[in-house]
Amino acid sequence: MPRAQEEGAGITDPRRVAGTVNQKAVQRKEAREVRQTFKPLREVWMNVGIEKVDTHERRTVKALLDSGAMGLFMSKGLAQKRGYKLMKLDQPLQVRNVDGTGNSGGAITHEVEVNMFYRGHVERVRMDVCELGKTDVILGMP
Numbered sequence: 001m002p003r004a005q006e007e008g009a010g011i012t013d014p015r016r017v018a019g020t021v022n023q024k025a026v027q028r029k030e031a032r033e034v035r036q037t038f039k040p041l042r043e044v045w046m047n048v049g050i051e052k053v054d055t056h057e058r059r060t061v062k063a064l065l066d067s068g069a070m071g072l073f074m075s076k077g078l079a080q081k082r083g084y085k086l087m088k089l090d091q092p093l094q095v096r097n098v099d100g101t102g103n104s105g106g107a108i109t110h111e112v113e114v115n116m117f118y119r120g121h122v123e124r125v126r127m128d129v130c131e132l133g134k135t136d137v138i139l140g141m142p
Contacts, residue, residue, distance in 0.1 A: 048137065049117030053124070054085060058117075061136045068098065069140025072125055075132035076105060079112055086110040086129060095130055105131025 044065040051058040059082070079086060092107035110129045115122055125142070132138060 046118070046139075048139070050137070051115040051117070052084060053113050053115060057082075063137035063139050064135050066138050066140050069138050071140050071142055072127040073132060073138040073140070074112055074114075074127040074129050075136050076129055077132075078136045079110075079129045084112040084114070084129075086112060093128065103131055 046063055046065055047060050048063045049058055049060050061078070074084070078084075088110055089108065092109050094107050095103035095105070097103055108128045108130045111126050112129055113124065113126050116125050127137070
């Protein structure tokens, strides 16, 4: 047998090919799994009850649960439309959106006090009133 064939030159061992193909498949699968862990999480929405403190008028609203938000927020539109008692803040609060830009509604100048209900839990909270687009309530980390 010629020396080149003894060393495997020019001859492909099927086990080597299968091993290389399998390694590449495993690497692609691992890369896919890693990419999946970096996908942004889905938005988490929940229905919560809110009640006016003065009249005890209750309603259910759809709230966005946002652990990146620095407080509890109610949209200006909801506060005005439903007649929540607005309390003026001593100092306006500047608002930054998640992308670092200023909020289109400007600074927060008012807050509302409501009773919030969720699955048997009731808590009196103060929510900053600001422009939230189509969102009525954002529940962040107070």
